[in-house]
Amino acid sequence: MTSFPSPAAIPEDDGGRRHGEYKVPGGKLIVADVEVVDGALAAVSISGDFFLEPDEALLDINRSLTGLPADTGAADLAAAVRAALPEDAVLFGFSADAVAVAVRRALAKATGWGDHHWNIIGPSVLPTHVNVALDELLTEEVGAGRRNPTLRFWDWEEPSVVIGSFQSVRNEVQPEGVSRHGISVVRRISGGGAMFMEAGNCITYSLYLPQTLVDGLSFADSYGFLDAWVMAALEKVGINAFYVPLNDIATDQGKIGGAAQKRLANGGMLHHVTMSYDIDADKMVEVLRIGKEKLSDKGTTSAKKRVDPLRRQTGLARAEIVAAMMEVFTERYAATPAELTEAELDAARERVQAKFGTQEWLHRVP
CATH class of the missing domain: 3.30.930.10 (Bira Bifunctional Protein; Domain 2)
Incomplete structure (x- = not known):
């Protein structure tokens, strides 16, 4: 039978580090490392082999996700990232939606192959x-x-x-x-x-x-x-x-x-x-x-x-x-x-x- 962690089986507030990855079809790898503290995302770190300008936009992405409820849906996660990015930001090989998928996978709300x-x-x-x-x-x-x-x-x-x-x-x-x-x-x-x-x-x-x-x-x-x-x-x-x-x-x-x-x-x-x-x-x-x-x-x-x-x-x-x-x-x-x-x-x-x-x-x- 299928074996992958179900959302209900993972403690909401264990403070442990969660790791999720998502390879964009035809694009780059997005990695999300997060913790859950008091039901909210904490210590969010997004990384990968993508391209992003300006450099400081990566900090904006991390800040936009920090503090959001751990059960936030993918659409709202992506919206938070888009809202935090500066107007001149250029994302190459990934997107706000891809970041959301990686975060959801880290939280075992989404799965990979x-x-x-x-x-x-x-x-x-x-x-x-x-x-x-x-x-x-x-x-x-x-x-x-x-x-x-x-x-x-x-x-x-x-x-x-x-x-x-x-x-x-x-x-x-x-x-x-x-x-x-x-x-x-x-x-x-x-x-x-x-x-x-x-x-x-x-x-x-x-x-x-x-x-x-x-x-x-x-x-x-x-x-x-x-x-x-x-x-x-x-x-x-x-x-x-x-x-x-x-x-x-x-x-x-x-x-x-x-x-x-x-x-x-x-x-x-x-x-x-x-x-x-x-x-x-x-x-x-x-x-x-x-x-x-x-x-x-x-x-x-x-x-x-x-x-x-x-x-x-x-x-x-x-x-x-x-x-x-x-x-x-x-x-x-x-x-x-x-x-x-x-x-x-x-x-x-x-x-x-x-x-x-x-x-x-x-x-x-x-």
Whole structure:
């Protein structure tokens, strides 16, 4: 099970030195050393390999945090830092928000990748409805502490369209194309757009994590933070990928994937990504309604040009790319192999019957 210090387990006023670190994605390392005295931050010392001008601004940052209640949220910590900085201050490689994350980690209110024991579940063929149900179930399990934070790769056989939680079936799919090609239409719990998925044409994975891992990060920043390992894996197979805000993954040849998230009330969080490998673009436009507004927003006039398969850019088999991704994640986060339990699979199938396979859920947005 996950092992990291819970906030409630740490004495509020022990006066002991607390240490937290945060590496800004694409930026610098921020280190926070603090004490808690009478419920407030004391002896605050921020350090790191960042750049800051003028030098005296570092003292301003430390003073701005000293005396704040130890349970101050990340947004208020960052606001205090920003308010204390002189107008001419230049922060390079970090930000007030990054300082807040480091402080929260020092207080065990936020966690880092290394604070968790990660599991990784390789792809196994399951019905798309079951894959979607597992996303909800395993997110709940991680939030409740019954399962370690986990990376799971999907696999499936039946052609499917998976629509976002807030999308309208009527507005997103072409009934004639769905019927002609035998497409299953499934609604997931996260927002975002529709995904056209045939066996072997996409790479899809889900991360189940505690929200403490993204404490202090904006929604926008959390996407790139959670997928930094993916960028490294793609680089390993010869692809220079980057995020296009909010949730698209692209290369200089076009979009290759998109991410979506869902945060649950019990503290669990789902972050999942689908990347195109070898999509039949002709069939896709027969199945999905891809409007002119969406195309123009992506800077293209053709739906086919938006699909830029990984197969063409890498020349590798889909299994080889998945293997590279699993290898990078394992090396970075010391992840250990795991499997879905029979109890989890049974519970997911029950959710298909009760929720994800019902017309009420599928058509909950008219």
